[in-house]
Amino acid sequence: MASSYEKYQKRRLISSYFSVILSIFLVLFLLGTLSLFVINSKKISDNFRENIPMTIFFDKKTNKADLDKFGANLAKQEYIKEAKFVSKEDAAKEHQETLGEDFVEYLGFNPLQDSYDIHLKGEYVVNDSIDTILKELNTNTAISDIKYDKQLVDLVNENVDKITKWSLIIAAFMTVISMLLINSSLRLLIFSSRFTIKTMQMVGATKRFIRRPFIIHSIKLGVISSILAIIAITALTFYADSKLPDLNINPKEDYMPLVLVSVGIIILSIIITSISTFFATQRFLNLKSDELY
Structure with a gap:
């Protein structure tokens, strides 16, 4: 009976990890794709202008x-x-x-x-x-x-300015949303360990000692998600370049935008997961035992 319960708990934990990795991956993928577009926006806009x-x-x-x-x-x-x-x-x-x-x-x-x-x-x-x-x-x-064609020049410049402006606004909005979603996913994961946290605290473990393994574990999940997001963004970039060569993205020659986005995704995942986990564990550390239910 105990063995069946342990297997159930293990499956439940794996499912939680998978859900967290998937949610972080989707958020980082969308944010990374938008960031890559913003970085390449000048090259794309110049390409349109140069065709006039x-x-x-x-x-x-x-x-x-x-x-x-x-x-x-x-x-x-x-x-x-x-x-x-x-x-x-x-x-x-x-x-x-x-x-x-x-x-x-x-x-x-x-x-x-x-x-x-x-x-x-x-x-x-x-x-x-x-x-x-x-x-x-x-x-x-x-x-x-x-x-x-002066009218075409005016139209292209006007549309480029609008696209650039809205891209930056959406990128900022997506950054905030990504932080909230990743924070929610990690809080749900830590919620399942709230009794373990309180037990460790009751036997004399310090808050710092209790937080450390949770933060390290969350960072690992974030890094895994960021690697998956980088692979997906790289594949999407090469696919877009093969199907839309006129955009002049060419990641084989100009790989720096992809490198910058990849590094940014990894750093962002580490920062968000560590901060979110810190506050999530802190919340349960500050709760009284009867409040855990």
Whole structure:
């Protein structure tokens, strides 16, 4: 009979450990995923900005030497992510493929102009920087016009600011929620040992001596949960990179965000579990024996 009871108690304890590990894992996974998004938000937003093209058109009198010189000078500019020369002949071919007919033959001449399609680096795709760049480019008399989608730039910047703001708010909210959930899970686990705590206290054990094994045990559960969360976040990151390469997360080359989040998760799990266990055991240590029921 005693053996069956011991087995029951063991199964109950294992079930409690599993519940605590699972709850801490889920909280750390969600918090870690959100933190990784916040850290990578600049890279993701820059990627969207860098996909907005700007086209520089040249006067038809501009010769090839001047175009090559302009291209070489353009490549040296710190704000340039990518620059590609598009001759009027190549532009005509692209239009012919799009329209499905040879408009050059119909008109008798090619009305298009030589141009450079450029993509600015993400940090320069803001109105102030673009205005400065346009003023600098327009000093070149060979340039006849510069086109870019100003409304798209405004829309992207506005949405990026909103997403960044709300991501930080949600991250702060999730941090508070995670602390409360982990604290509740550990308090339930320690609640099952409240009689053991009081018995140890009654035979003369100090509060510090009683708390220490509970804190160490909770930290171990937290570390196990954090390792599982790191594995899940790493797998999710590589999966997202394979399915959405345009986000430019690339954890194989830029692994520091993943490292920072992993270290943060482990430290957070240790801090929260130790603090929560300290206060949970302290609560039962301060209770009178008849209050344990």
